[in-house]
Each structure stands twice: as C-alpha cells, then as structure tokens.
Amino acid sequence: MRAMLAIIRRDLMRWRRNPGRLALLLALPLVLAGVFALAFGSGGSGLSVRVLVLDEDDTPLSNLLAGALGSQEDTGPLDVEIVGDEGRAMIENGEASALVVIPEGFTDAFLAGRPAALRLLKNPSQRFLPQAVEEALRAGAVVLSQASRTLRDELDQFHEMLQADAKPDPLVIGAMSTRIAEKLETVADYVFPPVIELEVASAGDGESADDGPTMQAVLALMLPGLAVLSLLFFAQSATRDVMEERDRGLTRHLLTAPVSVGEYLLAKCVAVVIVSALGFGLLIALGVLAGIDWGPPVAVLALLLAAATAASGLLLLLVSLTGSEMSANALTTIVVMVSAMVGGSFVPLPVLPAFLLPVSRLTVNYWATHGFLTLIRDGGGLADVTTEIAVLSTAGLAMLALGAWRLARRIRRGDV
Amino acid sequence: MLTVQGLTRCFGQVRAVDGISFEVRDGEIFGLLGPNGAGKTTTISMISGVLAPDAGQVLVDGVDIWERPKQVKRMLGVVPQEVAVYEDLTGRDNLVFWASLYGLKGADRRRAIDEALERVGLADRADDRVRDYSGGMKRRLNLSMGLIHAPKFLLLDEPTVGIDPQARLAILDVVREVARGGTTVLYTTHYMDEAEKLCDRMAIIDRGEILASGTLDELTRLAGEGDVLRVSGSFGAEDLRGKIAGIDGVEISRIGDGFALLSVVPEGPGLAQLLPRLLDGEAGIDDVSIQRSNLESVFIALTGRALRD
Numbered sequence A: 001m002r003a004m005l006a007i008i009r010r011d012l013m014r015w016r017r018n019p020g021r022l023a024l025l026l027a028l029p030l031v032l033a034g035v036f037a038l039a040f041g042s043g044g045s046g047l048s049v050r051v052l053v054l055d056e057d058d059t060p061l062s063n064l065l066a067g068a069l070g071s072q073e074d075t076g077p078l079d080v081e082i083v084g085d086e087g088r089a090m091i092e093n094g095e096a097s098a099l100v101v102i103p104e105g106f107t108d109a110f111l112a113g114r115p116a117a118l119r120l121l122k123n124p125s126q127r128f129l130p131q132a133v134e135e136a137l138r139a140g141a142v143v144l145s146q147a148s149r150t151l152r153d154e155l156d157q158f159h160e161m162l163q164a165d166a167k168p169d170p171l172v173i174g175a176m177s178t179r180i181a182e183k184l185e186t187v188a189d190y191v192f193p194p195v196i197e198l199e200v201a202s203a204g205d206g207e208s209a210d211d212g213p214t215m216q217a218v219l220a221l222m223l224p225g226l227a228v229l230s231l232l233f234f235a236q237s238a239t240r241d242v243m244e245e246r247d248r249g250l251t252r253h254l255l256t257a258p259v260s261v262g263e264y265l266l267a268k269c270v271a272v273v274i275v276s277a278l279g280f281g282l283l284i285a286l287g288v289l290a291g292i293d294w295g296p297p298v299a300v301l302a303l304l305l306a307a308a309t310a311a312s313g314l315l316l317l318l319v320s321l322t323g324s325e326m327s328a329n330a331l332t333t334i335v336v337m338v339s340a341m342v343g344g345s346f347v348p349l350p351v352l353p354a355f356l357l358p359v360s361r362l363t364v365n366y367w368a369t370h371g372f373l374t375l376i377r378d379g380g381g382l383a384d385v386t387t388e389i390a391v392l393s394t395a396g397l398a399m400l401a402l403g404a405w406r407l408a409r410r411i412r413r414g415d416v
Numbered sequence B: 001m002l003t004v005q006g007l008t009r010c011f012g013q014v015r016a017v018d019g020i021s022f023e024v025r026d027g028e029i030f031g032l033l034g035p036n037g038a039g040k041t042t043t044i045s046m047i048s049g050v051l052a053p054d055a056g057q058v059l060v061d062g063v064d065i066w067e068r069p070k071q072v073k074r075m076l077g078v079v080p081q082e083v084a085v086y087e088d089l090t091g092r093d094n095l096v097f098w099a100s101l102y103g104l105k106g107a108d109r110r111r112a113i114d115e116a117l118e119r120v121g122l123a124d125r126a127d128d129r130v131r132d133y134s135g136g137m138k139r140r141l142n143l144s145m146g147l148i149h150a151p152k153f154l155l156l157d158e159p160t161v162g163i164d165p166q167a168r169l170a171i172l173d174v175v176r177e178v179a180r181g182g183t184t185v186l187y188t189t190h191y192m193d194e195a196e197k198l199c200d201r202m203a204i205i206d207r208g209e210i211l212a213s214g215t216l217d218e219l220t221r222l223a224g225e226g227d228v229l230r231v232s233g234s235f236g237a238e239d240l241r242g243k244i245a246g247i248d249g250v251e252i253s254r255i256g257d258g259f260a261l262l263s264v265v266p267e268g269p270g271l272a273q274l275l276p277r278l279l280d281g282e283a284g285i286d287d288v289s290i291q292r293s294n295l296e297s298v299f300i301a302l303t304g305r306a307l308r309d
C-alpha cells in the first residue's frame, strides 16, 4: 500500500513538473471546439486558419495528396491553398498559420518503405492554430504509415512501374488491385468507418438550414465529444508511460524494491484513472467558465469517473497488446482517432448517420458523450444516465483488469 | 551471506546463465568479471528478484528471494547497468520516490536523502532536473538510489560504463567507502583493472558459466606460475618449436596470427637460454616482451580469447 501510494504520487508529480504536456492536452480539444464553433456557428468572426501546401515532389502521388488536402470546397474557417515557392515567403510574412511542404523525394521514399517526412512550417507568431494543424497532420501520418506497412508488396510493384517509365501493364494493375482489395477487406472493419465517416462529416452541417445555431449551442453540442476525446488523449499519455518505463528499464529497477508486480500495476491503473479524471475535470471546469451548464454535479462526477475508468481501461488494454513505446503510440493513436470519428467526438451524435450507430456503440466516446449530452441538452439527471455509467464502468474495469493481467503475465515471464 | 546455487536462465535457445554457483561473504567486495553478453546482468536480475530463474536458488542470509521476495528485497540495494531515473523529475524527487518505496518518511527520509546526495557529490545539484545532468551525474544519482535505505547487500551492475576516468574513480571510491561501512558488495564489470583494484574475491564468467573464482592471487596462478613471454613477428610455428627445443621449463601456451605466448617456469634456467635464441634474427621474430600474469592472461588462458573483444 505504501509503495503504491509512492508510485501514484510520483506519477502525479511528473505531470506537475511538465505543465507544457498538460497545457497541450487541454488546449487541443479547445482549439478543435473553437474551430467547429466558428465553422458551424453564426457568430463567425473574421478568424480563419489558412494553410498553404507546397508540392516540391511533383509526382502523381504527391499531386494527389496536395489535391486531397486542398480540395474541400467549403471548409468553413479552414482555408487550404496550394502554393508554389512563394509559400515560404508568405509564411515568413505571417500570411498563413502553417505551410505543409511535400518535399522532393517524398513519393519515392514512401513507396520504397523508407522513412518519408512531410514538413510543416508553423507561423511563429501564432500559438494554437499551427499546433492544431500539426496534430491533424500527425494523425494523418500514422494512417499513411499503416497503409505503407499493410500494402508493402503492392507499393513496391507500383514504385517499379513509376520508375520504369513504361506504359503500365493493365494485367499487372488488375492483379495488383485485386490483391489490394483483398488486403483492405481484412482491415476494412477498422479502417473504413472513419473514411466513410469523414465524408459524412462535411455534409453533416445540415443543421445550418435554419438561421444557424448560436455559438453557445454549438459549444454545448461539440464540447462533450471533444472533452471525451481529450480524456482519451490524457489516458493515452498516461498509459504511454507504462511502455516508456519498460523500454527504459525503469520497471525492472522498480521491481528490485519491495514492490510486487500486482502492486505496481494496480498503482499504475489508479494513477492513469486519476490523471484522466483530473484532466477531464479541468475541461469540464473550463466549460463551466464558458457558460455551459453540465447538469447536476453528482451525475457529472459519476459520469466523469466512469468515463475516466473506461478510457484508462481501453488504453491500458491496447498498450498491453503492443511490444514497445513506438508501436503503442501507433496503435493507440489509430484507435483513439477512429473511435473519435465514429463515436461522436468530431461529428455530434445527433447528426451521426444511423448506419454508424452499431459501430459507434462500441466506443468509449459514444457512451460518455451520450451521457453528457443527456445531462446538458436534455436536462437529464443521475437517473437518466445510469446505463451509460454502468456500461462505462463495467467495461472500463474489465479492460483495466485484462490489460493489467496481460502486463503482469509478461513481466513474470521476464519481459521487463 | 549471499549464496547462489546452480542458477540457470535461458532466453529461447540462448543459455544466458548456465548453472552458476558462488558465494559472497559478509563484508567483502565480490567481483563478477566477464565480457559483453557473459550473463552478468541476467545474474543480477535473478539475484534481485526481477527475473525468475529456470533453475537454481538465491539465498540471502539463508532466505530464498523467490520465496520471501519483500523481506529479501529490503536487504538489497540494486544499481542497474542502465541508468534508471526519471529525467523530468529533479534528483531529489527521484530519491524521495525511491526512499518512500522502502518506507522511509519524514525527517528520516530527509536525512537519508541528504546523506546519499552528499556521498555521491550531488548535493548542490539536487534540485535541478535530471535531464540537465551530465552522464556521470546521472550515474552517481543512480548509485545513490541504491544506497538510500542503507542496504546490507549492494548489487552493482557495471556502474562505471560510459563515463570519464575521473567520474569512474569517484564511483569506485564511493563503493569502497560503502564496503568499509560494512555493506557486502557484488560488483559486475568487464574492466579487469576495476576488478583487480576493487575486489577482495571474484569470479570470471563467460557465456553463462563461471570459469574460475577466488582471490586475485589465486586466479593469476591459474594462468601458469611463471612469466608469460609474448613473441611477435612473422615466424612459423615450426620455427618457434625449433627455437625452444631442448630448453627445460618453456612451453608454447598459444600460437596466434603473428604472435605466440610462451610460459616460462620462474627462476629456472629457461629465460636466460631462451632470449638469445629467440632474438638471433633467424626466425623472423621481431619482438619479445615479458608480461607478469594478470586477469587478462588468466582470461586468455581459460578461454583462448581476449577479454575486450
């Protein structure tokens, strides 16, 4: 017990010594909320995020990528523009928030499976907007890398074709597309919902048919989902420590002290839940300052704890499936982004297409967001969110137990 | 007393530690000397209760660590090979955390921390973040964590790797001082000079097995009683044999590429007869040097390989 308290105290201390990490996790959903509020709300001021795309690579694939980034017709406050070399001067003059550079050789590197980097130049005079662009790109990069891993052979072949400069053989392409389709089918369950969902997201502003909701109403609609997303980020950040500690030999060292494996893992679980709940609580407090009435405090608190438990459980379980901090990062980012997309963090649940609901109900985001919307929009009380609380806490505890059990087994086998 | 009996651990096909046994007596500094991959870290991990052995036993003052882990762990201080400290915390934060794990609190904890910091010379940097420490300072912090609860046994796993000679001497001094205070020390290293200077007794470990153990004198005697003559040049093995034929007390202990080691019985007539013959310039011998036997020659005698590669 004494050792457990020491571990929990140390974990909290690490957060206190790293206010930057805390600020970033808090700022992220707020920036997103602000962007959405401006996009869908009627009180839009002149603020916009201007992003420039400079395609130095100039290959069919990079054109495609630049086009995809710049294609959206009406993206509200997001203004993407494809530029030439003058883009660098524009960013230096502070004419845009960020410049995304697709560097020369990007396509070659990506197709050959070598590390390929997109370059991001941020406007130094702005703080939050460039950060938001960076986070979005990072998520995109994870998806691209995953694609490169899943489709290794096909990309090699494609690469050869591009380099050969000859006319592509339709037979080869045919065979290739069949194989790609087969591979995609196996991962489709995980990958396709967000892709489809993305399209729906831009069409989802059907609500603006009336005169447009007030900023406050949009915030009330968006903030719960985004706060839940932020909760997952907190849980992700906290569980990532478990892997970091393992990779750096800190766990091995800790276990030379009079601490059992069980005590260590239980302490980690508690610390992750506390960190997640505190981060989430801070966001709720900020929401209150912004004039949002979250509902009866007891119900909010119970839901908050249940959601924090579920988020911690999900992330711990995911981490227990991976072998290193790097792979933990990749897997958790993908799962968090996908569940944010289908679970109502980006597209408010009331406008989420019905066919997505069965998938949606598998996410922590859905249950937590649904609960908070019930409290905020429908004026519900504790009795109206008991299902959500029960689902979240049961699933959360189960996932925590399973994740901790897997990690314990690994440590006992000598994998520390 | 720390007793290790038949300790074994495999990783897949690799027998990292293969049935080793040794004893560390109260109050001594015992060295475990071996090259990279010999199994030193694996041994320390099993002794400190982190890695379960496939076979064998570790008894600390007669208690099996795997049977009563907490009781035994309280008696051990472990300094791992890789620096295990939180970089985003200060040195003092790290020590507070570590001391709390052993149940130290309040004034006792403060005193223990100040003493440990003083001992490793970090008192003036205690409230800086570890991230801003030099490599040597991190190593010293790592060491101080192992000392904080005044353990009866201190296990050190290559605590001087990767730091400059001066910082190395400082760490060795701390270890000596701790041992003088009555702590029993198990010290692993691949630096034979450290083992020679620091350890009362030692074991030489290679490929998971203990090849020999004893005091420095006992071990060096294993390499042969006498002097070792190192002959280098472009001679052939037959030439060399011809040169030493008929001289009593001289043997070829090893022939390598461009060199050979000869052992010569001390105080015999061998050396006086041998040197002129070797240096007459006929057989392509360029150089002859005499070495006192040391741990390096012991290791070569035991394994046929040098310790450092």
Ligand SMILES: Nc1ncnc2c1ncn2[C@@H]1O[C@H](COP(=O)(O)OP(=O)(O)OP(=O)(O)O)[C@@H](O)[C@H]1O
Binding pocket: A414, B011, B014, B015, B016, B034, B035, B036, B037, B038, B039, B040, B041, B042, B043, B081, B190
């Ligand atoms: N977790 C592990 N998984 C697989 N093999 C391992 C593991 N730990 C150690 N080994 C192997 O066991 C053998 C002994 O390793 P160990 O780390 O104990 O050596 P060491 O003497 O400490 O070496 P060094 O001086 O390099 O630290 C090596 O061959 C190593 O590759």
Ligand SMILES: [Mg+2]
Binding pocket: B040, B041, B042, B081, B157, B158
């Ligand atoms: Mg080692």
